[in-house]
Amino acid sequence: MASNSSHQGTQPGSSSSPESTCILVGISSNAETAMELLSWTIEVAACPGDTIVALHVL
Structure with missing residues (x-):
């Protein structure tokens, strides 16, 4: 699984x-x-304060 790349340097x-x-x-x-x-x-992947959105497409 890919890591959360938007937290650069962490x-x-x-x-x-x-x-x-x-x-x-x-x-x-x-x-x-x-x-x-x-x-x-x-x-x-998530840090405190992050928002996680689960998306399921039919």
């Missing part, structure tokens, strides 16, 4: 960036896979 999951970011996550119709991806995004 590692995913670190909180040293003063900016907030919107992270768009495309999810599948498989509920288990979607939960795993959202959990990974929250735990690894």
Whole structure:
């Protein structure tokens, strides 16, 4: 999975960036896979104050 590249100079999951970011996550119709991806995004890619948007397209 790709890391959140908008937090330049920081590692995913670190909180040293003063900016907030919107992270768009495309999810599948498989509920288990979607939960795993959202959990990974929250735990690894997002920083405190970031917004995570889950998008499912039919």
